[in-house]
Amino acid sequence: MPTATGHKTIYEEALEAGLTRRDFLKLASAITLALGLDLKEMPKVVRAMETKERVPVIWLEFQSCSGCGESFIRSMQPRMEKVLFDLISLEYTELIMAGAGSAAEEHRKKIMAEYPGKYVLVVEGSVPAPEYLFIGGHSAYDILRETAEKAMAVVSFGSCSSWGGIPAAKPNPTGAKAAADLVKGKPVIRIPGCPPIAEVMTNTIAHIVIFGQIPELDELGRPKEFFRHRLHDKCQRRAYFDAGLFAESFDDEGARQGYCLYKLGCRGPTTYNACAELRWNGGLSWPVQSGHPCIGCSEPNFWDQGPFYERLAMIPGTQTTVNPEKVGAILTGVVVAGIAAHAAATVVLRGRIAKHEKAETAAKEE
Numbered sequence: 001m002p003t004a005t006g007h008k009t010i011y012e013e014a015l016e017a018g019l020t021r022r023d024f025l026k027l028a029s030a031i032t033l034a035l036g037l038d039l040k041e042m043p044k045v046v047r048a049m050e051t052k053e054r055v056p057v058i059w060l061e062f063q064s065c066s067g068c069g070e071s072f073i074r075s076m077q078p079r080m081e082k083v084l085f086d087l088i089s090l091e092y093t094e095l096i097m098a099g100a101g102s103a104a105e106e107h108r109k110k111i112m113a114e115y116p117g118k119y120v121l122v123v124e125g126s127v128p129a130p131e132y133l134f135i136g137g138h139s140a141y142d143i144l145r146e147t148a149e150k151a152m153a154v155v156s157f158g159s160c161s162s163w164g165g166i167p168a169a170k171p172n173p174t175g176a177k178a179a180a181d182l183v184k185g186k187p188v189i190r191i192p193g194c195p196p197i198a199e200v201m202t203n204t205i206a207h208i209v210i211f212g213q214i215p216e217l218d219e220l221g222r223p224k225e226f227f228r229h230r231l232h233d234k235c236q237r238r239a240y241f242d243a244g245l246f247a248e249s250f251d252d253e254g255a256r257q258g259y260c261l262y263k264l265g266c267r268g269p270t271t272y273n274a275c276a277e278l279r280w281n282g283g284l285s286w287p288v289q290s291g292h293p294c295i296g297c298s299e300p301n302f303w304d305q306g307p308f309y310e311r312l313a314m315i316p317g318t319q320t321t322v323n324p325e326k327v328g329a330i331l332t333g334v335v336v337a338g339i340a341a342h343a344a345a346t347v348v349l350r351g352r353i354a355k356h357e358k359a360e361t362a363a364k365e366e
C-alpha cells in the first residue's frame, strides 16, 4: 500500500527491484543487527520498511579527496547497495551520479522542492571562503546554506566536514571551515574520521529511516553508540600498555610481539572512534592491529597535532605527556591498593619495568 504521500513503501520498491519476501526478511534482519537491536525487535524494522518510503538523500562534496565517499561505498554491514537501493534514494552525489551540469543541479533543486523537511543532506569535505569554490556558478557556502535549509537533518561525513580537516590545516589558505559549524537551525550529526567508518554512516541512515529520528548524539554531535569509547579502551594491545611493554621501532622485537605502539606515536588514548570494535574491511583488521599507531584522524585538529610518529598523546586526567615507563607502575599501584592478591604479579611487573628503564638508560648513554 502506498504511503500517505502516494509514494511506494521501501518493501514495495524492494519487490519491484526483484527481491523475494525471503530476501527482504534477510535484509531486515541485517539492518536489525546493524542497529544494535535484538532479533526479537525485527518485526519493528519489518513494519517500518513495509509502511515507510525511502528517504531521499542529497550528498554534497566540497573540499574533499572523495575518500569518505569511497569508504562509504565499501560498507559491508549492511551492504552499501542495500542501503542505497532499499532504504534511501540517493538523488544527488557528485562521486557516482551519471548526470552532470545544469541537469544535475536542477534535479537537486527538484528534490528540495518535492521533499521539504524530508530529505537528508550529507556533506563531505570542508567549506572554503566564498571566493574559492563554485559549483554551477554558486559558491559552496551558498549551496550548503540553500540545501541545508529544507533538509530534515544534516550529516557531516568525515573529519573535513565535521571539524575542517586537512584543508583547514595551518595556515588554512582557503579559510576552510567545518560544514557542521556553518549549518544553523538543523540537527547536525558529525561522523568524523579520515575516512570515517562506512558502517557508522549506514547505521545512522538506517536509524533515521527506521525510527524517523536521528540517533542519540554525544556532546560533540557524534552518534554515541560509535564514539563513546577511546580506542585505547578496546585495543588488543592494551595489556602490553598496562604492563609497560612498548615497541620502540617499527621493526624491533616488541613490534613483532605485538607490544603497545604508544611510544611510536599512537593517539589511541585520546581518540574516540569505533575502529577497534567494528574494524575495517568488513571487520578484518584496523590500523593498530596491523602494526600502525592511531593518528587520531577522527579528533578535531588531528592534522595539526603532529609529528605523527612521536609519543605525544596525553592520557586524559593528566596535563602533560605521560612517561610510558611509569604507566605500568601507576596502573599497577591502583590495582595493588585494592587487590592484595595481585602483589606477586606486581613485583614481576615492576621488575620488568625497571629492566626496561635500565635498558633504555643504557641505550641513551651509549
Ligand code: SF4
Pocket (backbone or CB within 6 Å): 231, 232, 233, 235, 236, 237, 238, 239, 241, 259, 260, 261, 262, 266, 267, 268, 269, 288, 294
Ligand atoms: S596506546 Fe595505542 S597501541 Fe597502545 S594500547 Fe593504547 S590504543 Fe593500543
Ligand code: SF4
Pocket (backbone or CB within 6 Å): 193, 194, 195, 231, 271, 273, 275, 286, 287, 288, 293, 294, 295, 296, 297, 298
Ligand atoms: S585507528 Fe585512529 S587514525 Fe586509524 S582510522 Fe581509526 S581513528 Fe583514524
